Amino acid sequence: MSYEDNWAEKSLWESEERFRDLYENAPLAYFSVGVDGSIHMVNRRAVELLGYDREALIGHPILDLYADTPAGREKARQLQERIRAGEEIGDTELEMRRVDGSTVWVNVSGRLIRDARGRVLEWRAMMVDITERKRAEEALRESEEKFHKIFDYSNDAIFLIDPERDKILDVNPQACRLLGYSRAELLSLPVSAIHPHEMPQFLRFSRLVLGAGHGWTDELTCMTRTRRSLPAEISASSVNIKGQRCLIAMVRDITERKRAEEALNRAREELEHRVRERTAELSQANTQLRQQIAERKRAEAALRQYTKRLEILREIDRAILAARSSEAIAEAALRHIQQLVPCHRASVSVFDFQAKQGIIIATHVRGATRMGAGVRLPMDVFGITDELRRGKARIVDDVHTEPQPPVIGLLQVEGLRCFVNVPLIAQGELIGTLNLGSDRPRAFSPEHIAVAEEIADILAIGIKQAHLFQEVRRRQEEWEVTFEALADGIFVFDRESTIKRANPALAAMFDTTPEQVEGQKVSHLLYGTEESPADCIFREAIASRRAIHRETNRLTIPGTFSLSASPIVDEAGRPTGGVGTIRDMTTEKRLRDELARSAQLAAIGRMTAQIAHEIKNPLTSLNLYVRYLQSMEKIPGEAAEVVSRIVNTVDELKSTVDEIVNVARPVTLSREPTSINELLRQVVDLLTEQSRRRNVTIETALAGDVPVGDVDPRQLKKVFLNLLLNALEASSAGDTIHVATSYRAHCLIQDIVEELARRGGVFSTVPQYRPGERANIVHVSIRDHGHGMDLATLERMFDPFFTTKPNGMGLGLVNASMIVNQHGGWIHAQSEPGVGTEILVCLKL
The missing domain is CATH 1.10.287 (Helix Hairpins)
Structure with missing residues (x-):
């Protein structure tokens, strides 16, 4: 190999090492995903982001890493289809699931890797954690919602405007009332229509506010719909709306000023x-x-x-506007009053006529005092007169020569010589007084009294508004507590049937949380469909603008429910949504049915006893005559055989009548300390031979904590024997019958009854208990795998004379029910064709 080849190979190796280092230690999460959706490669940041081991991620289907939400797995599945189709993917926001179950929001972008023929080999994706941004967006939404509540219910006119574009962006109802326009009309007007002759001044004021962040002026007017020019006091602040600097202005009519x-x-x-x-x-x-x-x-x-x-x-007016409580309003006024009225002491009292108390909510005094803000005194101490109630000030020029209310006597230790009580009148009612005192007699002139009366008028309005604001806030908190605490499911929905608010009770019905319910369609939550059914009362309530109530058992959750829907309308009477409630009526309906059936059974029992009594008397005579014939010696053989058959038939009929009479007659119990588990073992032993012949196994699972109870062992043995015989007759060769006991100490009987009612099935009789009653309960369960019963048969199984056996009388379960009921318990039965039957005997110990 030449030098150049070695150098090239080394350079390539170094380049690959640098790439691996950059890829592995990059601050962003990188994924390589195959066309089949499995992960080929991840970097360290991806492992940290999701919390999985790298080995667990490699080869793992990426779809399993997305949260099971609309913005998670469903959106990712669509993204995967686009990748398979060869479509390039830009920035996409998805919700992923970490290994600990928490979710994280990511921004995904990537590109497709293709082979030489253009086929997609894999998708290389880059993910950025945007969870904090999503949380900030949600916090912003909640903040905006709070702002809108203040905005809509403010007693001052509020305008949101864009001065540069001469646009009104939003107004509150008070702004509409102030100018005489509807909201839609105001939003369609330019700002210049409100200030047609003062736009240069308005723009200068706007630039001042935008520069300083806030501002105030009383040099502008507002044009009303009737072309009346209103002098206005405007307090404005700058806000940023979608990148555009705007103003939010609070406007007050100062015509009188x-x-x-x-x-x-x-x-x-x-x-x-x-x-x-x-x-x-x-x-x-x-x-x-x-x-x-x-x-x-x-x-x-x-x-x-x-x-x-x-x-x-x-200044007092501005301070009162900025205050939020009665105490703060009073203190704001008292800080300035001594500049206008030469008083030694000033205080504000408010009256609670229902509690017969007066409360001194703020006090300003040059010297020391033993009374301060928050002092409560009996109402008669303040000496309220008819003149005060009519709005006339009480003036005492010298406490040494004129009568005064008891409260002034308490203050004479400070050297008080004269005082004035100026009434605070709001909506024609006395709500308190502004109290001024001086250490000099005749210290207050008529001008001082006039100033005090003017301040008292401002104080009365401010304190009344503060009380109203506190009352609204208190009622809102009460509504929130009630909404959260109600046992019925409650939800608020809009015109599109989207659930905007849900209480915990509704979420619990559907085994979810209020946050997961909110945002769902009503039809999807209740009926499991995208479209509402034709008889949907929530859609009907909006259309008809009236409240509708209906009972149904066709929801996505089992049971019978009472539904109600009431429309919500706006000021124009147009429906904007509605309020829906859901009440679970399953237990109540089943107990009503059981109560009616119990009453019917009692009537049948009384009638049966009467019939049996009428039959038994002639039957006794017949028995005597037949036995007399049987005792005669000279009876032909054939006649003797007939007489013998008659005797047997009369005995069988008498046994049947006795059984009927026993069912109708109240059971008399002979109670004694007895082990329920031991009784069951004895009954199982009695049936051992019979179960062996039928090739049926009886298995027992008897709880060790079942205590000895004060019961009638002979009567209960009849019950268990009857139930086990029924189970044997319903079982086929090779089946198993399960006998089990369980014990619940000091439990609410209502909880047990409702739990059984939710399972379905029937009760032998309506369980009787007092509200809040607790007891020690033993459950005896006998479960077979026989042919089972349909609902119609199950509902009649405790009726007298109802039986599915060819030779049965239908009295065994009736007698068992009476014995258990006499013990203060009940029997509950569940059955399903082809699956089997479970009988649950509930006994109080």
Whole structure:
């Protein structure tokens, strides 16, 4: 080999080593997958991503690595078909399953490797872990949902706008009410239609907000549908919507405030005009000049005071808007009130008339105090009067000379001399008071009272809204708890019958989780079909816009269920979806049927006893006459044979009547400590010879923890003997009969009954128990592999005189049921043609 060949071979080897190193240690997961879907090769990152050993992955079908979800295995199967068809695969998001059962989201891309004739040899794929991105997207969705709830129910008008493109992107209901448009009409309008004469100012404000992140102005107006221009206070913040910088603006009508400002401006103009007139007369008299100057100074001082008052009120208004609780609202107002009213002490009280208590929710005082926020006092301490209820402030200029409510007496230790209680009135009702006190008598002027009343009006509205917000939040939490705790299955669906919300009870019915139920079609979950059946009440409820109830047993899960569907409509009355409920009626329906059958059996028993009694008396006389004939010596041979047959027939008939009477007569028990397991062993021993002749094996599996019980052993032995004889007669040569016992201590009887009801089959009688009753229960199971029974036969097997045996009377199981029932237990039977029958005797010990 030449030097050049050695050098080329070495270079090739080094190149392959570098490639292997890059492939193996690449930060991305690499897979090589054959046309048959098996994995040929993976790198270290792929092993780390899925948690499998490399040896377990090589040769493994890649489809088995995808999660059993629509975005997992099903989507991957479609991807595999495209690969087999020779189609190149770009970026695709799939959900894969790790070795520990958890799922991971990946972005898959790859290319096809072909041979010289263009046939696909394998698919080389690169996978990027995007799980965190998917979680972030889900968190974003939940955040947006919370935002929309606040957005829709805000008492302020809210606009989402794109100022650069002059577009309104979204509005809340309050915005529609403010401007008089419907939502659809507002979304079709440009922003310039709302600010037709102020777009340059609006755009400057928008750029300011986009630059600073937030902003506020009261210098713009909004045009309503009736062409009325509303002065507005706008508080805006910048948001990023799909890469586009937009504004979310909260708008408030400040018409009344503007009117007050205009009145102030007119007063200022009036004052200046008057000053100019007076100034013209300066030359007439220096005295008049000094008076005019003094008057002007007083007016300017009042104007400055009024301007300061407006600014402080505006700050209070902003602080209240930013607060979320009654306490925060009260504290926001009290922080500023001492700038307007010279008070020694200020507090806000709210009243709970139902609890007959008043609560001091916020207190501001220059000195120390023994009372603070959150103090609760009896209602009579506050001295509520009819004047306060009617909205009139209570003013006490001097506590030493005028009567005052008891609460003021508690505060006199701080040197309180005068006070004012300004009522907080919301929707015509007294909800609390704004309380101002001073250490000087007659400290509050009418102007101070007017300022306090204005602040009280703002406080009342804010506190009432806070209470409403807290009540809505509390009721929402109660609804969530109720929704999660209800035993009936509940779900919310949209117009396309897609389930948007499901409670745990519904998920438990279908053996899944609420998260897996949500997103499914109603028809798929309930009926296992893509299309709803013709009698689907959920589709019918939306179409008819009324609630519908129906009972069915045609769901994907066994049993009888009560279904109900109620439509959800929007403000226009159009259905947007509905609420569905599912109640499992299986146990209730079966117990109703069993109760009706028990009542029928009792009536048949009483009638049978009466008939047997009527037959037994003449039968006794007949028996005496026939035996008298039999005792006579001179009877011909043929007649003697006939008399003997009559005697045998009368004895058989008497035995039958006695059996009928015994069934109808209540069972009298002679209880004594008895081992159920030992009773069963004795019965099995009695039947050993008979089972041997039939070539049938009886196997026992008797639980060792079954305790001795206080029962009637003779009566129970009859029950077990009857049941085992039935099993022998139903078995064929070579079959095996299984006899087993089990024990459950201190268990809920209701749980056992419902468990048996869910299995199907029938009860011998309706189990009787008190709600919440517990007992020690022994189960005796006798199971054969005979010909079994169909449902119609099974439902009648405990009826008197019903039998499938040629010579049977149909009283054996009735008598067994009565004995077990007298012990406080019941019998449950299950059977299937061609499979066999299981009889379960349940006894309370």
